[in-house]
Amino acid sequence: MAADPTEAAIAELAAWQRPLRAQFPIIQAQPDLVYLDSAATSQKPQAVLDAVHTYLTTSNANAGRGSYPWANTTTAMVEEARDRIRRFLGDPEPERSSVHFTSGATEGLRTVARDWLPALLADGDEIVVPFADHEANLSPWLEARELLARQGVRITVRELPYQASSGDYDPAALAALTGPRTRFVAATHVHHVHGVDMNVHRIREVVGPEVPICLDAAQSIGHLPLSADELDVDFVVFSGHKTLALPGTGAVWARERRGPAFRPGGWDGTPNTAGIASLTAALDWLDAAGTDRIERWTTALTARLTDGLSRLPAYDVIGCRASLAADSQVQRRCSLVTFRHREIPPHELGFILFSHGFMVRSDGHCQAGAGVKDASVRVSLHVYNTPEEVEGLLTALANLQ
DSSP states (O other), X not given: OOOOHHHHHHHHHHHHHHHXXXXXXXHHHXXXXXXXXXXXXXXXXXXXXXXXXXXXXXXXXXXXXXXXXXXXXXXXXXXXXXXXXXXXXXXXXXXXXXXXEESSHHHHHHHHHHHTHHHHOOTTOEEEEOSSSBGGGTHHXXXXXXXXXXXXXXXXXXXOOBOTTTSSBOHHHHHHHOOTTEXXXXXXXXXXXXXXXXXXXXXXXXXXXXXXXXXXXXXXXXXXXXXXXXXXXXXXXXXXXXXXXXXXXXXXXXXXXXXXXXXXXXXXXXXXXXXXXXXXHHHHHHXXXXXXXXXXXXXXXHHHHXXXXXXXXXXXXSSOGGGOSTTOOSXXXXXXXXXXXXXXXXXXXXXXXXXXXXXXXXXXXXXXXXXXXXXXXXXXXXXXXXXXXXXXXXXXXXXXX
């Protein structure tokens, strides 16, 4: 009998994962608690904490606003962070692209929608955006439509179609609704509820070489390798706090290849310099750990979790049903699993699980169009989680049947 690929990956990577887990102080300090909410915010390794402490205690100053050594060091640090992001994303033309720092992915997407998109569009143009991903990747594009309407420019916002069976985007349906007036597409790399890679490369194949694509990478940066060149997207937007860095930090990488130049409007105020220092350190840490191995580890853990849940009749896993078994050959979930108990409401289940030491998210997960009836429990994993934690969670869930 062939070896189980899930268990083979866990066995192969266990010795690699243990010393990495030990580098997260909050995880080590509270061994009786299991953190399973990394899709909301990730924990921070010691190297990131040290980088912030070193910056704040040796060269803290404003960037671009002084000629003394601390200010010069900070200015250089911010510019190096831009280059670091380019390298992390595999930027094929770093001399041509730009990187703009934001407070997170939400502000980043809104900046693209507010300050860049209107100049691309004319009356009668169409854009395609997701209506069932994170609210942050829908509302900015609808706001842009209203802004343009006040200026007398009428555009059509079309819904990016999904495949009912798998939850990722439907390229055949997309081809049917796009045409010569399609000017822009917004997409998500990894869905924050279904946990699937949305196969964004298929969007480029459908819309052709000239249509700009903006990618929400909030749930993929730090979890799996991301090549902006291979995906052939024009914007990559992500938040630092989900990437092992501090809250209040994010970035927009713009390829500057299709459409007008990306120049955020307004005065360029004081950046979150401590957050930027943390982001550089986080990307260094992720590169050293290897995002390919992080992906294999977390995918194996989520496969073990979905396999266990599929054996518990009281639970329904959200998303592709064909990928639940540990030996499934269907595309696996990327680090997160969302489910419901058939009788216990999600919020109540979240409280019950915390009473057993498991910290999960239980609500609508900021999914666009979701209401109270759509609430569910989401378990999201990172490199610091273990097979023992997954098994402990499954035991607790089994006891609630």
